[in-house]
Amino acid sequence: MISKKHIPLAATLAVFALLYAAASVSFEGFFSVRVFTNLLNDNAFLGLAAIGMTFVILSGGIDLSVGAMIGFTSIFIATMIQRYHVNPIVAIVAALAIGSLLGASMGCLIAWFKLPPFLATLAGMFFARGMGLIISMESIPIKSGFFKAIETFGYNFYPVTTIVFLAVVLIALYVAHFTKFGRGVYAVGGSEDSAMLMGLPVSRIKIMVYTLSGFCSALAGIVYTIYTTSGNATAGTTLEMDAIAAVVIGGTLLTGGVGYVAGTVVGILILGTIQTMITFEGTLSSWWTRIAIGGLLLLFIFLQRFIQTRAQGATRK
Amino acid sequence: MRRGAYRLAEEIKQIERDAGDAPLLEIRGVCKSFPGVKALENVDFTLKRGEIHSLMGENGAGKSTLIKILTGAYRRDTGQITIEGRRIDPHSPLEAQAIGISAVFQEVNLIPDLSIAENIYLGREPMAFGRIDWKRVHRGAEAAMRRLDLDIDVGQSVRSCSIAVQQLTAIARALDVDARVLVLDEPTSSLAAHEVEKLFAVMRKLRGEGFGIVFISHFLDQIYEISDRLTVLRNGKLVGVHAASDLPRLELISLMLGREISEVEETSAGETRKEEIKPFLKARGLSGGVVKKMDFEVRPGEVLGFAGLLGAGRTETAQMLFGIDRAASGTVEMDEEQVRTASPRRAIEKGIGFCPEDRRNAGIIPNLSVRENIVAALQARRGWLRRLSIKKQREISAEYIKMLSIATTDAEKPVAHLSGGNQQKVILARWLALQPRLLILDEPTRGIDVGAKAEIEKRIKELCGGGMSIIFISSELEEVVRDSHRVVVMREGSKIGELAGGDISLSSIIKLIAEKEV
Amino acid sequence: MMARIKSSKLIWPLLALIVLLALNGFFTPGFFHIEIKSGRFYGHIIDIMNQAAPVMLLSLGMTLVIATGGVDLSVGAVMAISGAVMALLTGKSGVFMPAGLLLTLILCVIAGTWNGLLVSAFDIQPIVATLILMVAGRGIAQLLTQGQILTFHDSSFAFIGSGSFAGLPFSVTVVLVWLAVTAVLSRATAIGMFVESIGDNTKASRYAGISVNTVKLFVYAFSGLCAGMAGLLVASGVNAADSNNAGLYYELDAILAVIVGGTAMSGGRFSLIGSMIGALIIQTLTTSIRAQNVPVEFALVVKAIVALAVFLLQSDAFNKMFAGRKAGV
Structure with a gap:
C-alpha cells in the first residue's frame, strides 16, 4: 500500500508509463534510445527551469520570471560573445551571477517586505524581459569556437545540454534530501509559522530559494543558447507556465511542502512525450500540447485537492 | 476583605514551601496591556523542579497572555521573570527555547508532511560528509521517542499520526533541545481517554526527572489527576495559588468564576x-x-x-x-x-442571528464603513438586486447608532477605527436591523x-x-x-x-x- | 466628508497620470496637439486612449475579481479565444455579425464561469484555478484558427475597433459604455458592497448571510465577459484573429492597472475609475517611451519598476519599516 503522500508521484509515473506505452504502440520507432535521448535533449532547458521552480513551489511560492530570465540570458550571452568578443566562459559565469542576483532580489522583496511571490516575480519577469529586449530585439547567431566545440562534443558523445540537466538533477536531489536547506524548504512550505517557531531561518531560506531559481533559469538560458546556438530575447516566452505545469504534474503540491525533484523530472518527460507524440502523429499540431498540458494540470490539481481534503478530514478527527 | 486575608495566608504558606527549594521558574509582578484592555495585572507565578503546575482560569483570565510572555511571543510591560535565579527576557519563541522554555500547544506546531524523525531534528540535523546523516537522525529520534515510552516508526509523516503521537513528538523535540520548563497548553483536548493516560504517564516520568511542567486544560478531572499545584487567574489578576489536594473542586470553580460560594447570592x-x-x-x-x-x-x-x-x-x-x-x-x-x-x-x-465570539475575524468587516457593516446582513437577505438606497442605509445606520449609542463621529468611518465595545455594538446593530x-x-x-x-x-x-x-x-x-x-x-x-x-x-x-x- | 476625501486613493494615480502627461508634454513637442481630419481627432492623447482600451476593458472585470481577494490569469487566453471564435463565426462561416458577437461573448462568459466554479465550488486558489485556462485557453484558440492568423473583414465589425464616434475612436465609446455598465452593475445593485465585504473579511461576510460562492462565481464570469470584449476589440482593430499573440501578457497589464489604480491585491475596497486611470498610466508610459526614440521594450522595465514601487507602497511591512524609521529619527 503506498502512503497518501506518494499518490501524486505514483499518478505521475503511471501517466508517464501509459503515455509512453501508448506512443510506443502507436508509432513505429518511438520506443528507441534516440527518441528518449532527444526527449531529454529537447527539454533540458525547460527541465532546468522546472527544477528551480520545484524548490520555489515546495517553499510555498511561485516564480513567474523564469521564462523571461531565459530570454535575457540567451541574448546577454550572444551579445557578449558576438558583439563584445568576451570569452564565452566569462559570459556564462556573468549570466549565472546576474540570474542569481535577480532571483535574490526578488527573494528579498518576498521575505522582507512580505510581497506576494506572484507580484514580486511578475515585476521580475517584466524587468528581465525588458532588459533582454533592450539589449537586442533581433536574434543573434553565435559563431564561437567554444560553442562549436560543445556542439561537436554533443554529436560525438552525448548532448552537453542533457549532461548539464542530469547533473543539475543529481545536485538538486542531494540539496532537497540531504541538506538542512533542502529540508528547510519543505518545512517553510509545509507550515511557515511552525518553521519559524522551530527556529528555522525562514527569511534566509526564502531568499535562497529564489536565488536558486534565478540561477537555474539562467542556466536554462545558457543551455537554450547552446541548444539553438543563438541568442534570442524572446526565448522562453510563457515558459514559466510550462515549468509550473511540469512541477505540478510531477506531483508537487502548489500549496507547498510536499513534492519531489524526481517527480518534476517525470513531469518534464510527460510534457516531452506529449510533444514528441504530436510530432510523430504529424497531422496533430503543436497547440494540442497546450491543451493536453491544461488538461493534465486540471487532473492533477483536482487530485491534489482531493488528497488535501481527505488529509484535513483525517487530522481533524 | 476575607479574600485578601486568605491570599496573604496562602502566600506565607508558599514562602515556607519554597524556602528549602529555589524555584525553577519565577514570575514576579508581570503586567501586560493591550489597547483598551489590561490583560495581566501584577501576576506572580512560581514553578518548582519536578512539579506539574496547572494554570487555571476562564476565557480572558490571562492564561494565554502569560504563556505567550513566558515563551517570548509577547513582551511584558513590567515585572520580572527568572529561571534558576537568572533573570531572563525572551524576545521570541526561539530565544525562550534557547533559555530552556518550550511550549506544546493544542494545535501542534510541527510540519505535518515531514516525518516524526525530521520534525524532532529539523534545523539541527546531524551532518556527516556534507550530507544529513539520516541514520543518526532516525536512531536519535527513536531514542527520543523511546524516552517517552513510545516505540513507533519515526519515518512516518506526522500527518498520518494521531494527535497524541503528534503531541509527544513535539515534547520529544522540546526535550531534545534541552527544555527545562515545558508548557503544555490544552494538550489533552483532542485526545481519547487512553491517550490522555499515556500523556500523563510521560508527564509523571518527566516530573520524576526534575522537569517543571506548566499544564493547562479545561478538564477539571484531569487537572486534579495530574497537578501538584494550581494557580488561578481571573480577569488578568492572580486569585490564588493552592496545592491541588487542598482545594475542593467547588472552591476552584468559584475562584475561577469569581465568586465565593458563601457570598450573597x-x-x-x-x-x-x-x-x-x-x-x-x-x-x-x-x-x-x-x-x-x-x-x-x-x-x-x-x-x-x-x-x-x-x-x-x-x-x-x-x-x-x-x-x-x-x-x-x-x-x-x-x-x-x-x-x-x-x-x-x-x-x-x-x-436567526449570530454575534460570533471572535469579533475581529468573524464579526466586523474592518475596512468597510460603520454604515455598511450595519446594513450588511439586511442587504444580504434582500439579495443583490434590491439594493437599499444610500439614503435608506444612512437612515438605518443613524437609527441604530443612536439607539445603541455607538460612539462614532461619522457613519462613514471604517469600523476598524472604532473601539472594541463600539464594534460589538455595530455587529449587534447589524442583527437588530434584521429584526x-x-x-x-x-x-x-x-x-x-x-x-x-x-x-x-x-x-x-x-x-x-x-x-x-x-x-x-x-x-x-x-x-x-x-x-x-x-x-x-x-x-x-x-x-x-x-x-x-x-x-x-x-x-x-x-x-x-x-x-x-x- | 473628510473621511471620504482621506479614504479616496484616487488622488495618487490621478496625480501620477497628470505628472506623466506633463512630462510628455515637456519632452515631446506636439504631445498635446490634436488634429482634426475628416471629422476625426488625431494625436498622441487619442492614440493612448485607443491603445489602452483593451486593457481598460480587462481591468474592469479584473478589479472586481481582485476586490474579492482573487486574481484572473486567464484573461489573455480568453481574449485569444474570443477573437478566434469571432473570426470563425462571422469571418469564415458568415454568421450575422451581431449574432456572432453575442455567441462569442456567451462563450467567454462560460469560460469565466468555469474559473469561478473552480474557485468557489472547488475552493482552489485563484492563481492555480485560472492558470489552467491560461495554459489550455491559448491552445484552444490556436486549435480554432489552426495556429494561423485568420484575417477576415466585416465592415460593421471593423467599425468597433477602427471606427470613430463623436470624433473619437469607437473603442473609447465602448470603454465608456462598459465602464458605465460595470459601475451601475456594481454600485446600483448590492454586488459592489458584497464584493468589497468578501474581499475584506470572507468569514464575517458569510456569517452575515452573503452568499460568498455566488458572488465569486459572478465576478469570474464577468471577468470572462470583459476579456471577451477586449478580445473582440483587438481582433476588430486589425481585422484578424491572431491566436498566438492576441492578449499575450495582457493579464499582467490588467492586474497592474488595477493595483496602480488603488485596489489592494488582498481585496476589499475597489475603484473602477482608479483602474481606468491605472490602465491609462500604463499606456502613457509605453507611448511616451516610444516617443523618446528609446526601444519600446524599455517600457517593460519601467513597468516593472512602477509595479514594484506600487507593490511596496501597499506592503504593510514596508510601511511599517518606513514609519518606524520616521518615528525613530
Whole structure:
C-alpha cells in the first residue's frame, strides 16, 4: 500500500508509463534510445527551469520570471560573445551571477517586505524581459569556437545540454534530501509559522530559494543558447507556465511542502512525450500540447485537492 | 476583605514551601496591556523542579497572555521573570527555547508532511560528509521517542499520526533541545481517554526527572489527576495559588468564576411566567464535534443562558444552530416544523442571528464603513438586486447608532477605527436591523470596557421585552445569572441541567458544573 | 466628508497620470496637439486612449475579481479565444455579425464561469484555478484558427475597433459604455458592497448571510465577459484573429492597472475609475517611451519598476519599516 503522500508521484509515473506505452504502440520507432535521448535533449532547458521552480513551489511560492530570465540570458550571452568578443566562459559565469542576483532580489522583496511571490516575480519577469529586449530585439547567431566545440562534443558523445540537466538533477536531489536547506524548504512550505517557531531561518531560506531559481533559469538560458546556438530575447516566452505545469504534474503540491525533484523530472518527460507524440502523429499540431498540458494540470490539481481534503478530514478527527 | 486575608495566608504558606527549594521558574509582578484592555495585572507565578503546575482560569483570565510572555511571543510591560535565579527576557519563541522554555500547544506546531524523525531534528540535523546523516537522525529520534515510552516508526509523516503521537513528538523535540520548563497548553483536548493516560504517564516520568511542567486544560478531572499545584487567574489578576489536594473542586470553580460560594447570592430577575409560553424553537439531540445530544427550547421573548466552563460546547452548539458547523445528528424544529440550517444564510432566512465570539475575524468587516457593516446582513437577505438606497442605509445606520449609542463621529468611518465595545455594538446593530426572532450572542461583552458591558446587558433585556428571544453565552457567569430567564448548564459537550427563574444563581450553576458524574 | 476625501486613493494615480502627461508634454513637442481630419481627432492623447482600451476593458472585470481577494490569469487566453471564435463565426462561416458577437461573448462568459466554479465550488486558489485556462485557453484558440492568423473583414465589425464616434475612436465609446455598465452593475445593485465585504473579511461576510460562492462565481464570469470584449476589440482593430499573440501578457497589464489604480491585491475596497486611470498610466508610459526614440521594450522595465514601487507602497511591512524609521529619527 503506498502512503497518501506518494499518490501524486505514483499518478505521475503511471501517466508517464501509459503515455509512453501508448506512443510506443502507436508509432513505429518511438520506443528507441534516440527518441528518449532527444526527449531529454529537447527539454533540458525547460527541465532546468522546472527544477528551480520545484524548490520555489515546495517553499510555498511561485516564480513567474523564469521564462523571461531565459530570454535575457540567451541574448546577454550572444551579445557578449558576438558583439563584445568576451570569452564565452566569462559570459556564462556573468549570466549565472546576474540570474542569481535577480532571483535574490526578488527573494528579498518576498521575505522582507512580505510581497506576494506572484507580484514580486511578475515585476521580475517584466524587468528581465525588458532588459533582454533592450539589449537586442533581433536574434543573434553565435559563431564561437567554444560553442562549436560543445556542439561537436554533443554529436560525438552525448548532448552537453542533457549532461548539464542530469547533473543539475543529481545536485538538486542531494540539496532537497540531504541538506538542512533542502529540508528547510519543505518545512517553510509545509507550515511557515511552525518553521519559524522551530527556529528555522525562514527569511534566509526564502531568499535562497529564489536565488536558486534565478540561477537555474539562467542556466536554462545558457543551455537554450547552446541548444539553438543563438541568442534570442524572446526565448522562453510563457515558459514559466510550462515549468509550473511540469512541477505540478510531477506531483508537487502548489500549496507547498510536499513534492519531489524526481517527480518534476517525470513531469518534464510527460510534457516531452506529449510533444514528441504530436510530432510523430504529424497531422496533430503543436497547440494540442497546450491543451493536453491544461488538461493534465486540471487532473492533477483536482487530485491534489482531493488528497488535501481527505488529509484535513483525517487530522481533524 | 476575607479574600485578601486568605491570599496573604496562602502566600506565607508558599514562602515556607519554597524556602528549602529555589524555584525553577519565577514570575514576579508581570503586567501586560493591550489597547483598551489590561490583560495581566501584577501576576506572580512560581514553578518548582519536578512539579506539574496547572494554570487555571476562564476565557480572558490571562492564561494565554502569560504563556505567550513566558515563551517570548509577547513582551511584558513590567515585572520580572527568572529561571534558576537568572533573570531572563525572551524576545521570541526561539530565544525562550534557547533559555530552556518550550511550549506544546493544542494545535501542534510541527510540519505535518515531514516525518516524526525530521520534525524532532529539523534545523539541527546531524551532518556527516556534507550530507544529513539520516541514520543518526532516525536512531536519535527513536531514542527520543523511546524516552517517552513510545516505540513507533519515526519515518512516518506526522500527518498520518494521531494527535497524541503528534503531541509527544513535539515534547520529544522540546526535550531534545534541552527544555527545562515545558508548557503544555490544552494538550489533552483532542485526545481519547487512553491517550490522555499515556500523556500523563510521560508527564509523571518527566516530573520524576526534575522537569517543571506548566499544564493547562479545561478538564477539571484531569487537572486534579495530574497537578501538584494550581494557580488561578481571573480577569488578568492572580486569585490564588493552592496545592491541588487542598482545594475542593467547588472552591476552584468559584475562584475561577469569581465568586465565593458563601457570598450573597445574586439571583435572576427573570419571571417564571415565561414558562407558560410555548417554545417556538426546539433542538433535539443536537450532536457534532464536542457536542453530545443537546436538547433545549427557546420561547419567544426570553433570554436563554448557556453556562459552562471553557470547552463545554456552548459556542459549538450555537454554531450548529446557525449553520456554520453541520450537526452530525439531531433536529431543530421551529414552529413545530423541522428546519435545516445548512448555512448561515439559511439560518438568517429562518430568523436567526449570530454575534460570533471572535469579533475581529468573524464579526466586523474592518475596512468597510460603520454604515455598511450595519446594513450588511439586511442587504444580504434582500439579495443583490434590491439594493437599499444610500439614503435608506444612512437612515438605518443613524437609527441604530443612536439607539445603541455607538460612539462614532461619522457613519462613514471604517469600523476598524472604532473601539472594541463600539464594534460589538455595530455587529449587534447589524442583527437588530434584521429584526430576528432569535439572536445568539456569543460572548458579547468580551474584551470591552465596563461601561459598554453594562449597556449591552441593558440592551439585551430591552430586546426581550420587545419579543425577541436571545441565546446568551458568556464566561462572566454573573451576567448569565443576571440576564437569563432560563439557563442551560453544560459540561464537556453535554447538557447537565437546566435552571429557571428563581432557581438560577451562581451557586446552583457552579454546583451543577462541579458535580461529578454519577 | 473628510473621511471620504482621506479614504479616496484616487488622488495618487490621478496625480501620477497628470505628472506623466506633463512630462510628455515637456519632452515631446506636439504631445498635446490634436488634429482634426475628416471629422476625426488625431494625436498622441487619442492614440493612448485607443491603445489602452483593451486593457481598460480587462481591468474592469479584473478589479472586481481582485476586490474579492482573487486574481484572473486567464484573461489573455480568453481574449485569444474570443477573437478566434469571432473570426470563425462571422469571418469564415458568415454568421450575422451581431449574432456572432453575442455567441462569442456567451462563450467567454462560460469560460469565466468555469474559473469561478473552480474557485468557489472547488475552493482552489485563484492563481492555480485560472492558470489552467491560461495554459489550455491559448491552445484552444490556436486549435480554432489552426495556429494561423485568420484575417477576415466585416465592415460593421471593423467599425468597433477602427471606427470613430463623436470624433473619437469607437473603442473609447465602448470603454465608456462598459465602464458605465460595470459601475451601475456594481454600485446600483448590492454586488459592489458584497464584493468589497468578501474581499475584506470572507468569514464575517458569510456569517452575515452573503452568499460568498455566488458572488465569486459572478465576478469570474464577468471577468470572462470583459476579456471577451477586449478580445473582440483587438481582433476588430486589425481585422484578424491572431491566436498566438492576441492578449499575450495582457493579464499582467490588467492586474497592474488595477493595483496602480488603488485596489489592494488582498481585496476589499475597489475603484473602477482608479483602474481606468491605472490602465491609462500604463499606456502613457509605453507611448511616451516610444516617443523618446528609446526601444519600446524599455517600457517593460519601467513597468516593472512602477509595479514594484506600487507593490511596496501597499506592503504593510514596508510601511511599517518606513514609519518606524520616521518615528525613530
